[in-house]
Amino acid sequence: MAALAGSVLATLNSPVATARLSAVKSFVCRKSDTVSCLDRRRKVISACTASPHSLTSEGLPSTNFNGVSGSEELVLAEAPDEESDVLVECRDVYKSFGEKHILRGVSFKIRHGEAIGIIGPSGTGKSTILKIIAGLLAPDKGDVFIRGKKRVGLISDEEMSGLRIGLVFQSAALFDSLTVRENVGFLLYENSTMSEEQIADLVTENLAAVGLKGVENRLPSELSGGMKKRVALARSIIYDNTKDSIEPEILLYDEPTAGLDPIASTVVEDLIRSVHLKDEDSPGAPGKISSYVVVTHQHSTIRRAVDRLLFLHEGKVVWEGVTEEFMTSSNPIVRQFATGSLDGPIRY
């Protein structure tokens, strides 16, 4: 974390920015008393486009970070049945929180180029599975394979060099003490060799893409909830456009349109589509995201933003299908969910 804060400080050289970033640094350091823990947090921040505040405020048990021993490094072992286009596979994943057995044998694959939606009743573990894919939570049982290699432990830089996985949290998870510009450009200030001016231009461009103009100097507290969400989205899609090679990347969106008005939802849904990797022959600029997963309850998001759906219920994937099948499926669970009926197998 010292390295993280240090290099950001070097780039953001205004006294105000320095003070704010120092505040971030001290917040992160306060809870961590070992170098390995600081280092692990740095990896999580880099990979997940989310602030250290969010990592704890999202309800991640502290054992996720503090309970990992120094020797518990990420180990990659060959998966038995490697398939070249599978970027992530969850195989028979289990996760409990105390007595609550949330995931009970979840299996699915995310292939290169896929736009997947995860739906299902509240509390079935949709956010939990995103955190497991992102490497923020470890399954109790079962395996996660990243490009055919089994992940052991939590997230690591080695893994990130092969496949970047970004998670856009349900709450915007912005650094409260940084401006919108500093929030959106955070990873570029940290990881790129771009100049401040280049980053500022790119931040403005990405903010415009999510329908925001002239908010660069505002603090998160000066934004509405919907604006915060869009800033978080801009932060998740910004990338160093001075580099030729683009790593394959998966973005995980946790309820990106919850709480947005219908038009803002459409903006976000179209944006999620637009950053998706396109063929070279496709019209328009190629996006950079190989695949993405969206957890959502919103019908418009299901219709506009994803191609394939996984229905999670009582700890398992109980239905899979393409988006068009969602409204026409005769599966009683899917029918009840699609119509919002009180009658059906799902009980509240």
Ligand SMILES: Nc1ncnc2c1ncn2[C@@H]1O[C@H](COP(=O)(O)OP(=O)(O)OP(=O)(O)O)[C@@H](O)[C@H]1O
């Ligand atoms: N860190 C945690 N500690 C204890 N319980 C947790 C933790 N994280 C999640 N849970 C519990 O696990 C269950 C599943 O949570 P999760 O957020 O994954 O559900 P979800 O399907 O995304 O719900 P929603 O649609 O309401 O957002 C909930 O009962 C939640 O309270």
